[in-house]
Amino acid sequence: MxxxxxxxxxxxxxxxxxxxxxxxxxxxxxxxxxxxxxxxxxxxxxxxxxxxxxxxxxxxxxxxxxxxxxxxxxxxxxxxxxxxxxxxxxxxxxxxxxxxxxxxxxxxxxxxxxxxxxxxRQPPLENLSQTLLVGRYTFLPQKQELWLEEKLHAKLSHRENELLLLLVQHRHRVLERKAVLLQLWGDDGFFQARTMDVFITKLRKHLRQDASVEILNIRGVGYKLVGKG
Structure with a gap:
């Protein structure tokens, strides 16, 4: 090898x-x-x-x-x-x-x-070339882009992209906080948990123009993405 x-x-x-x-x-x-x-x-x-x-x-x-x-x-x-x-x-x-x-x-x-x-570690999405719908948004994980009404809405950072991919994959299901920290950060310690909260806040801001899309905080467990897609 x-x-x-x-x-x-x-x-x-x-x-x-x-x-x-x-x-x-x-x-x-x-x-x-x-x-x-x-x-x-x-x-x-x-x-x-x-x-x-x-x-x-x-x-x-x-x-x-x-x-x-x-x-x-x-x-x-x-x-x-x-x-x-x-x-x-x-x-x-x-x-x-x-x-x-x-x-x-x-x-x-x-x-x-x-x-x-x-x-x-493996990428969180098996097929990065696909286009994903998140409410009124179009999510292009390979390009790390979020589009809204045929216009580029946000260029995502690498970590934002990975986190949104996981949320979309687990849409309408609880995404356990510890599992995400271990998969993306390799550690579920305090600093990583605080950092993850910051990125969740960033994603909420990116998605706030569609009121039907929400990232819910399931207290003590994790997060859940809800909305049409």
């Missing part, structure tokens, strides 16, 4: 060298870039299976790099390395298209486990 090709964006050269050598010993092929601009050039030149991205990068920060990646690839797993732990910073990371984060300092074993988990 071909080893997974990992793109590492880290401006601390000693740390990057240690990670590159250690991950290669663990079965990864690792390509390193010291800043976001070079990372974007490498991304456009090669095919990668996963990315590890430091948030604080010169030239182009990690969040901006991932936003550019998501314009052409909505499924590439991305793990952020960050010294930040505030909820808003985590929300920004997920909103830009990140799949997971790891706070510095961290152990190599934890990093490898996170990477293996991201590589194992």
């Amino acid at each position: 071909k080893p997974p090709h990992l793109l590492l964006l880290e401006d601390e050269v000693p740390l990057a060298k240690i990670l590159q050598e250690s991950l290669q010993k663990r079965g990864f092929t690792v390509t390193h870039a010291p800043d976001g601009k070079q990372g974007l050039e490498l991304f456009r030149q090669h095919q990668f299976d996963i990315c590890v991205v430091d948030v604080m990068l010169p030239q182009l920060d990690g969040f901006s790099f991932v936003r550019e990646v998501r314009k052409v690839n909505s499924q590439l797993p991305v793990l952020f390395l960050t010294a930040k732990s505030q909820t808003q910073d985590l929300v920004q990371g997920y909103a830009s298209g990140g799949n997971d984060y790891l706070k510095k300092p961290f152990t190599l074993e934890e990093l490898v486990l996170r990477l293996q988990e991201l590589l194992r």
Whole structure:
């Protein structure tokens, strides 16, 4: 089996060298870039299976790099390395298209486990090419777009897209909160739960022009999408 090709964006050269050598010993092929601009050039030149991205990068920060990646690839797993732990910073990371984060300092074993988990995860929708109706809205998951009356209504972030896909798949059924956190975030901890609430609020704002469509909060259990479709 071909080893997974990992793109590492880290401006601390000693740390990057240690990670590159250690991950290669663990079965990864690792390509390193010291800043976001070079990372974007490498991304456009090669095919990668996963990315590890430091948030604080010169030239182009990690969040901006991932936003550019998501314009052409909505499924590439991305793990952020960050010294930040505030909820808003985590929300920004997920909103830009990140799949997971790891706070510095961290152990190599934890990093490898996170990477293996991201590589194992499957997209939440088996057929991303289909068009889905949500009340008066048309949802195009492959393009991460929400249309209303033949006009583009919202360009969804990667995480908004994944969450709306799950809600639509479970329309008129309760989508359990813990199951979503584990599937999309790989963790059902406090920060991830707060982050999920933020994205539910964002989706409600996107859908508020059709009063028949609602995302209900089923207290203590999860959420339910109701409305015609």
